[in-house]
Structures are given as structure tokens and as C-alpha cells.
Amino acid sequence: MADLYFDDVTKRFGGVQALAGVSGQVEQGEIVGLVGPNGSGKSTLINLLSGYLEAEGGKITFGGEDITDRPAHRIIEMGIARTYQIPRPFGTMTALENVSLPLMFGTARHDPGRARSEAQQWLEFTGLERHADTPVAGLNLHQLKYLELARALATRPRLLFLDEVLSGLNPTEITQSIEMVRRIHADGITIVIVEHLVRVVTELATRIVVLDRGRVIAEGEPTTVMRDPEVVVAYLGTRGRHA
Amino acid sequence: MRLRPAAAATVVLAVALWFVPEFADGFPIFYLLFAYNVFFWIAQASSWNLFTGSSGYFSFGQGAYYGVGVYTVGVLVAKRGWPLLPTFVVAGILGALLGLFIGLIVFRLRKLRGEIFALMTLAVAFVMGAVARVSSTIDGGQGIPLSGVELPQALGDFPAMIFRLGLIVATLAVLAAQVLHHSRLGWGLFAIRDDEAVAENLGVPTFRFKMMALGISAFLASLSGAVHSLQISYVTIEDVFNIRVPLLVILMSILGGTRHWMGPVVGALVVYTLNDRLNAAGLQDVSDLIVGGLLIFMIVAVKEGLYLRARQRPLRAAIGFAVGIGPPIVLGLTDSAITVMAYGLLGAVLLLMLPVTAPVEEAVPVHG
Numbered sequence: 001m002a003d004l005y006f007d008d009v010t011k012r013f014g015g016v017q018a019l020a021g022v023s024g025q026v027e028q029g030e031i032v033g034l035v036g037p038n039g040s041g042k043s044t045l046i047n048l049l050s051g052y053l054e055a056e057g058g059k060i061t062f063g064g065e066d067i068t069d070r071p072a073h074r075i076i077e078m079g080i081a082r083t084y085q086i087p088r089p090f091g092t093m094t095a096l097e098n099v100s101l102p103l104m105f106g107t108a109r110h111d112p113g114r115a116r117s118e119a120q121q122w123l124e125f126t127g128l129e130r131h132a133d134t135p136v137a138g139l140n141l142h143q144l145k146y147l148e149l150a151r152a153l154a155t156r157p158r159l160l161f162l163d164e165v166l167s168g169l170n171p172t173e174i175t176q177s178i179e180m181v182r183r184i185h186a187d188g189i190t191i192v193i194v195e196h197l198v199r200v201v202t203e204l205a206t207r208i209v210v211l212d213r214g215r216v217i218a219e220g221e222p223t224t225v226m227r228d229p230e231v232v233v234a235y236l237g238t239r240g241r242h243a
Numbered sequence: 244m245r246l247r248p249a250a251a252a253t254v255v256l257a258v259a260l261w262f263v264p265e266f267a268d269g270f271p272i273f274y275l276l277f278a279y280n281v282f283f284w285i286a287q288a289s290s291w292n293l294f295t296g297s298s299g300y301f302s303f304g305q306g307a308y309y310g311v312g313v314y315t316v317g318v319l320v321a322k323r324g325w326p327l328l329p330t331f332v333v334a335g336i337l338g339a340l341l342g343l344f345i346g347l348i349v350f351r352l353r354k355l356r357g358e359i360f361a362l363m364t365l366a367v368a369f370v371m372g373a374v375a376r377v378s379s380t381i382d383g384g385q386g387i388p389l390s391g392v393e394l395p396q397a398l399g400d401f402p403a404m405i406f407r408l409g410l411i412v413a414t415l416a417v418l419a420a421q422v423l424h425h426s427r428l429g430w431g432l433f434a435i436r437d438d439e440a441v442a443e444n445l446g447v448p449t450f451r452f453k454m455m456a457l458g459i460s461a462f463l464a465s466l467s468g469a470v471h472s473l474q475i476s477y478v479t480i481e482d483v484f485n486i487r488v489p490l491l492v493i494l495m496s497i498l499g500g501t502r503h504w505m506g507p508v509v510g511a512l513v514v515y516t517l518n519d520r521l522n523a524a525g526l527q528d529v530s531d532l533i534v535g536g537l538l539i540f541m542i543v544a545v546k547e548g549l550y551l552r553a554r555q556r557p558l559r560a561a562i563g564f565a566v567g568i569g570p571p572i573v574l575g576l577t578d579s580a581i582t583v584m585a586y587g588l589l590g591a592v593l594l595l596m597l598p599v600t601a602p603v604e605e606a607v608p609v610h611g
């Protein structure tokens with residue numbers, strides 16, 4: 001049974017149709033790679049499915065429950081978490097405080113003291129334990145991306161959206177991060193990953209969905225999809241240069 | 244819930260202060276009245292900071308809540324003869340309802356955030372003033388004499404009574420700020436201040452939390468206003484619904500520091516003391532100039548506020564205070580302990596404002 005269903009979801013920003021009726025599903029245990037050129041609607045789709053933004057039309061269900069109009073703070077209780085493309089830590093807090101925050105809410109609802117002690121384990125999982133008391137201003141991009149992961153994982157999600165966790169990282173950091181995503185998946189968390197690096201996505205994903213101008217133009221097994229002529233055109237333009 | 248050291252210390256201090264009027268015989272009563280005013284401003288600044296300092300939503304509405312408190316006593320006690328003490332509670336509730344009403348409008352309209360909230364709160368104070376002026380049940384533009392209000396005898400004579408009432412409200416406000424600082428509500432608000440959308444997405448019920456904090460803040464401000472009405476002999480709209488109260492609480496909180504519950508306490512003590520002494524010396528205009536200058540300097544140079552800076556540099560604060568009280572003692576200006584304290588505070592403030600070499604923010608566990 002599919003875990004997350006979305007049917008004909010639409011979103012418009014001013015005059016721009018960011019999503020023109022997108023449907024699909026994510027099944028338990030998958031790693032879905034969500035790809036497409038800039039402005040194709042990948043981040044918007046993640047924003048809608050994670051409850052960050054409200055869909056204008058369409059329907060979203062998770063585990064059989066309609067979550068289309070559910071307030072964002074209650075989506076997390078359902079087991080859906082996400083990271084942000086550009087890390088958005090709580091700027092006046094330390095790394096540990098950032099991770100302890102979601103533990104005070106959602107299903108955990110711990111008091112601040114207990115939340116802190118539990119947050120520690122997620123810092124360890126992401127290798128940030130030495131930076132527990134570092135204010136976020138003192139972390140580099142790689143660490144901030146891991147902090148995003150730790151904060152999302154602390155909510156104990158069943159489904160995790162990763163919005164460009166690898167962008168801006170150097171090759172060594174990318175290798176480490178891919179390893180991290182695999183470990184998270186091995187722990188039984190379903191993953192939807194948005195990524196620009198096609199090589200990485202085809203390597204990680206069990207299935208790929210390609211968006212272009214707010215529509216799904218292809219989906220299926222990674223290597224097949226990336227050879228689809230329409231996908232090649234969308235990505236590279238009509239001349240079909242090699243990436 | 245276990246009692247934190249800060250809360251225990253606050254309660255012990257409050258109990259000790261409660262008995263001060265007993266020993267105040269032969270002690271000029273203006274010390275009690277001065278202390279009452281410090282309590283009043285501590286309550287007002289703490290109440291403002293409880294919402295704005297935590298959530299980041301800048302409020303100019305303090306005057307409206309304060310005014311509701313003053314006018315509740317004016318209408319219900321002075322005009323209708325209600326008993327005073329229960330009316331205090333009614334005043335607090337009316338203030339909270341006003342806060343919740345503003346919150347309901349602003350926070351439900353999702354796109355109206357930040358600046359709009361500030362403007363809304365400012366507008367409400369003016370609207371409240373206009374309503375009071377038009378409505379003859381409230382004021383009708385005539386003002387209300389409050390000197391005839393029957394005072395409770397149990398708390399002592401007037402100076403002792405108002406000292407104790409002010410102490411209770413200030414203690415409540417400080418305790419509320421402390422509890423908030425260490426609670427889920429407080430953390431949720433800090434997250435809202437840093438990034439509201441992310442906070443909501445991580446499970447913080449942002450609307451409910453903002454409403455709760457605003458309600459508590461407005462309750463305390465209005466309660467404090469109700470007590471303050473006893474110090475006013477004749478209340479008028481112009482004296483109550485003006486910009487003075489909101490500006491002063493903002494000034495005190497920012498000067499003392501908005502990120503810690505002690506910030507508004509320190510700010511209230513410093514600003515009120517300096518203001519009072521300069522006014523007593525007939526230097527009203529200079530007072531505004533000095534206080535305004537301090538504010539500008541604080542915003543630019545000491546973002547964390549006096550309290551956290553003093554905690555970082557306790558020696559500087561102590562030396563500044565010692566140097567400050569030197570000249571008045573040497574020059575024999577010791578007729579009033581308040582004057583000496585004002586010099587001490589000024590010395591400490593000035594020394595704390597000198598640049599520091601180490602990055603202060605990293606070393607101070609603000610939420611600890």
C-alpha cells in the first residue's frame with residue numbers, strides 16, 4: 001500500500017503556475033529522486049507535501065488520512081519531516097537547542113530538559129556531538145546541512161523530504177552525505193530526495209520522478225528515465241549536449 | 244515542576260521586601276514610593292518583554308493594556324463603587340481579552356506579520372483613547388477623579404500599601420517571565436522569533452503560542468496599570484493612552500536586554516532611577532536626551548543588553564558602580580541614597596558600554 005498519495009495538486013505564486021496539477025505516490029521503503037530543471041516545481045512540491053505551504057487545489061493523503069488542509073504543526077505528528085535547501089536553523093540557539101526543539105513538540109512533547117538529552121543522540125548520529133553547544137553562527141555549510149538532518153530525524157519521521165542536501169558541498173562531503181542518506185534509509189525511513197546532481201540521484205534512488213514546468217514528464221527506474229528523450233530535452237535543451 | 248534557583252531567589256527577595264515598610268519608620272516615605280515606581284516599571288517592562296522579547300513581534304500596545312487597567316479602576320471603583328481588590332483581577336482579564344482580540348485579528352490574517360503587528364498595536368491604543376473619550380460611561384473627555392477610591396487597610400498606610408501591591412505584581416511578572424523562559428511555551432516562542440515558518444513545520448502550534456503569550460503579557464500589563472491608578476489622583480485620556488508607556492517599556496527592555504528575563508528588570512531600574520533623579524533636579528529635557536542617547540548606543544553597540552553584558556563583565560560593572568558613587572560621596576551629595584545609586588548605575592552602564600574584545604554572544608548561555 002502506498003504511503004503518500006497526492007492527486008492533482010496545484011500551486012500558483014502571483015501569475016506563475018508553479019505546479020499545474022501534479023499527481024503521484026510514494027510507497028513505504030522507497031527512495032524517490034525528484035529531479036527537473038530550475039523552476040520546475042520540485043521545491044514547491046516538497047513544500048506542499050510537507051505542509052510548509054498550502055496547496056490551492058488537489059488532495060494529499062498520508063497513511064490513508066487526508067492531510068490536505070491540516071495545519072503544518074500537525075503534519076509532523078503524522079511522521080512527515082523535511083530539510084531545507086538553504087539551511088534554516090534557529091539562529092539564536094545552539095546546535096543542541098535546535099535539535100531539542102522538535103522534541104518538545106509533535107508526538108514526543110518532552111519537557112525542555114528531556115528534549116535536550118534526547119537531542120544529543122541525533123547530534124551523535126549526524127556526527128555533530130562536538131558542536132552541541134556551538135551557536136549555529138559558528139557552523140559551516142556542511143554542518144548546517146547535517147543539523148537540518150538531525151532536526152528532521154529527531155521528529156522520528158516515517159517519510160523524509162531532503163531538499164538538495166548535497167548542494168554546495170565538496171566531493172568528500174558529498175560522499176559522506178550519500179552514506180548518511182543510505183543509513184537513514186536503512187533505518188526504515190522512506191525518502192524523497194530533490195537533487196541537482198543527476199549522477200547522485202540515479203545512484204541513490206529506487207525510482208525517479210521528473211518535473212518540468214510544474215508537471216510530471218516522466219517517472220520510473222532511474223537509468224531508463226534519465227535516457228528518456230523528453231527528459232534529456234528538458235534538462236539539456238534541444239541540442240542534447242552531454243552534461 | 245521543580246522550583247528553579249532563580250524563582251526561589253525571587254520569592255525569597257519578594258518576601259523580604261514585603262516587610263521593609265514595617266521597618267521604615269523614620270525612613271522618608273519617598274523611598275517606598277520610589278521603590279513602588281521601580282516595581283511598576285519592572286512589571287510593565289517584564290510584561291512587554293514576555294511577549295515581544297520571546298516572540299519577536301514588536302508591540303506598541305503596552306499603553307492600551309496599561310490604560311485598560313487604569314480605566315477599569317476608574318470606571319468600576321471610582322464611578323460604580325466596586326471593591327478594589329477584585330477589580331484588579333477584572334482589570335487583568337479585560338487587558339488579556341483586549342490582547343487576545345488584537346492577536347485574533349492580526350495572527351489570523353496570515354500575511355499580516357511583523358510590521359503590521361507593530362502598527363496594529365499602536366493603532367489600538369489610539370482607538371482605545373478615542374473610545375474612552377466618546378463614551379461617557381468610561382470617561383467622556385472629562386477625566387475621572389480617583390482620589391476618593393477607598394483603599395484596603397490590611398496592607399498598611401498608603402506608601403506601604405502601594406509598595407506591597409507593586410511588589411506583588413512585579414513578582415508575578417518576573418516569575419511568569421522565568422517560567423516562560425524554561426518552558427515549552429518559551430522555547431516555542433524563541434523558535435517563532437528565529438523562524439516562524441520552520442517552527443510551525445517542526446510542530447510548534449505558533450498561533451496558539453502567540454495568543455497565550457500575548458494574553459499573559461496583556462493581563463500583567465493591565466493588572467499593573469490597575470494598581471498604578473491608585474497613584475493617580477485624576478485620570479485623563481491624554482495621560483494614559485499616550486506613547487510614553489510603550490516607549491519607556493521598549494527602552495527599558497532593550498537597554499537591559501530582551502533575551503533574558505533579568506534584562507527588563509535591570510533596564511527598568513536603570514532607566515527609572517536616572518529619569519527620576521534628572522527630573523528631581525529639574526532636568527526633564529536632559530533626561531529624555533540621555534535616555535534616548537543610551538538607547539541608540541545600546542542598539543548599535545551592546546545588542547545583548549546591559550544584563551548579559553554585566554554577567555559577562557561583572558568586574559567592569561562593579562568598578563563602574565564604585566567609580567560612579569565616588570563623586571557624590573566626595574562632594575557630599577549624599578542627602579538621598581537614590582541619587583548615589585543613580586550615579587553608581589550610570590557609572591556601571593557607561594563602563595559596560597565600552598567595547599569588549601571577546602565575542603560576547605558565544606560565551607553567554609542565554610537560555611541556560
